[in-house]
Amino acid sequence: MTPGARLDAIVAALGGELTGSGETLIARLAPLESADHNALAFVAHVRYAAQIETTHAAALIVSPALRERAAARGPCIVSDNPYLYFARLTQWWRVHHDPLPPATVHPSAWVDPSAELAPGVSIGPFAVVEAGARIGFGSRIGAHVTVGRGCVIGQRCILHPGVVIGADGFGFAPHDGQWIKIEQLGAVRIGDDVEIGANSCVDRGALDDTVIEDGVKLDNLVQIGHNVHIGAHTAMAGCAGVAGSARIGRGCTVGGGAVVLGHLSLADGVHISAASVVMRSIHQPGQYSGVFPLDDNVSWEKNAATLRQLHRLRERIKTLEKNERP
């Protein structure tokens, strides 16, 4: 483990065009505004260009458009996509300068003898892998994770601490004022390269399985109901919830705290803004929102009170319009 890396070693590993001294020593990666003179920072967008002259960073990763300006102040790496370059740099840095513990089944974990763990699987402290579950090559199961009976996790997945895969879906038949449990006989199938944030939950299906396709990314405290189907490379931010049997397309994004009601379909490429509630199926890709705008409390109270009369206000406008036209 070296205490850092030379700029030319980074370019040798990750590509990009080096400008200035390749011997520049990088001790850490840092944001532009907090970078010190041992740090490598990146300029994600032209709108941050003004920080090029003020940052203390030892070197910068910039787009071709900012090459001259960055070179004028010191060493830099020019890349067509600095943000992507930065992502790959963090991965290279992780491996070379801040490695995770080697993949291992922690001695405290409880893995049922009938569960199947592929090579390279890492199981964290106190994790539970129940009977018949299968976990694919290179997946990392965090501390306190539960992978329920018969559930399947693909390759290279990351399940952060506290994730619960395969708890019972929420299914009951009403009868005489009580709830009769519908046993949840399905399981959960999770594809490859899926990442699921801390304390998130994916319920098992009632009869068929709940399915999360390849490359899906779920943030923390996300709830996925039974028999939901999430298409490949969809991402959902923290505290989002998807109710039972909803079907979300590929390449969608769901903002933090958003809710998708049950049995709905979202087309591929649908983007739901944070804290919005999806109450109808969406068949066209695009950005959708539904949030009450924040205001100072007094203004909000007035507007919210008026909102409860909105339909009647519309009737009054209609009447005014009618009276106007002779």
Add this chain to the structure above:
Amino acid sequence: MTPGARLDAIVAALGGELTGSGETLIARLAPLESADHNALAFVAHVRYAAQIETTHAAALIVSPALRERAAARGPCIVSDNPYLYFARLTQWWRVHHDPLPPATVHPSAWVDPSAELAPGVSIGPFAVVEAGARIGFGSRIGAHVTVGRGCVIGQRCILHPGVVIGADGFGFAPHDGQWIKIEQLGAVRIGDDVEIGANSCVDRGALDDTVIEDGVKLDNLVQIGHNVHIGAHTAMAGCAGVAGSARIGRGCTVGGGAVVLGHLSLADGVHISAASVVMRSIHQPGQYSGVFPLDDNVSWEKNAATLRQLHRLRERIKTLEKNERP
């Protein structure tokens, strides 16, 4: 464990009227649309009747109204309430064809010597039952559940993985710009036949107990604040939250992501739509909603901006009306 069941065995166990061959072999239960020719499916409602002719199911559970139509295609079970029949069938199937592990205290669980476990209690891996807690007959405590000091769980309850019963309620007295902790000296009392979803939390009371009555069903990631009282057979969907000292009646439903503010009362039979916020007590049963409708982002932005002027728009309508009347 047989690989399946004959239709007449199901009817012998659960009742209903058999039409067609009782020797029909059922290998699995399945939804209408994905059922194969070894599967038993149910038609929950007349509006799905069109699927009777298209499903590949070996047999169907239908209401009397669909008897002829279902019988025309093959074997069926006629029941006055197919959904309830299906719920009971999943329970029967669970026991006979997909049984849970026998009730046992997992050797990895940590149960305080002063806790009391009734017969038939199941405690999952790494679950914690603290001092003085009591768990009733036949209850199943999942992996990583915490049942806090002095908390009481009734009979036949199910607590899914990661549930926390009896963490401190959120109580502080403000003083000189800081928060002085109010020690939470109450506990949690949970009735019989209560089910609580993965990673949900029920806080202990400040002085008196937090109370969840018989037959309540809480989905995943639900938050119940201190001194809340939830009436029997109320159900709350995922990510719902109830703030401290709220009192929710019997037979209520609270939709996913809905929020009930503190110190409010909801009458029996109140139904709150998903993602709605209850800010005043509700004294009449019925369905209540409050969600900003989702729209494409451009339309939403225009309407949300106008909403911030809604009270003034009302004043302008008033003025128009006044001017109109001479």
Add this chain to the structure above:
Amino acid sequence: MTPGARLDAIVAALGGELTGSGETLIARLAPLESADHNALAFVAHVRYAAQIETTHAAALIVSPALRERAAARGPCIVSDNPYLYFARLTQWWRVHHDPLPPATVHPSAWVDPSAELAPGVSIGPFAVVEAGARIGFGSRIGAHVTVGRGCVIGQRCILHPGVVIGADGFGFAPHDGQWIKIEQLGAVRIGDDVEIGANSCVDRGALDDTVIEDGVKLDNLVQIGHNVHIGAHTAMAGCAGVAGSARIGRGCTVGGGAVVLGHLSLADGVHISAASVVMRSIHQPGQYSGVFPLDDNVSWEKNAATLRQLHRLRERIKTLEKNERP
């Protein structure tokens, strides 16, 4: 452990002015409405004064304004701030009559040899403290808590069961329809006297650390994204979420289920109502709200439908106004 305390012992320990018999025996603390004749209750506010005559409490804690009225019915403690007095009384009661188990590292916990635990630290069953983490004097880490690699917890903190400190922040660069992981190389730094509720999550920073300052109180199921900074003595109620890189001031409150979007700044002393969504930075202290008012379902449907035409209604009002003025 005595079965209770005399009123004069309480006043000797916590101050206040005793009226009536100091020999009054207090067996428990209780709310006014459920207090029995062995209980000590407090009157938080003059608006509850009517309960002074109806409560069965053995003694009352009241403000000077209620001294006469309370003294007329029996023993009382007069304090300038009964709510604060009550908070301190619960702390005294906890120590003397309902003590927590002594601080200890539970034998089932997994603490990495490179982690540093200060004296007086309590680590609950199955808690995980990863490599290089540091936990300050007197902090209590609950059951099933994860404190991730290199994260720092201050003194006298309380982390309730299931809390996850230092899971990866949610950072990905989009590339060719997929998400490229940005390794999260920062950590989490938590100040002194911070309390974090059950199953809440604080993510590690991408490059710099996520920071929670002294005296912050977070309720259950709260999500704090990477690189968030929360100022001292801010409190957030259950199910609230703060997206990445948001900066929340000192002495703020965030209501239950509220959402703060990423990269925003909230000034000191900003108060966000429950279930509101902060979509722009807030530079002035004050109370802010944004919640769709709850209504019976039929009224809500009408108003919500009209809301989707609100911008056009405004145009129609403009037209009416234009036509009116000749």
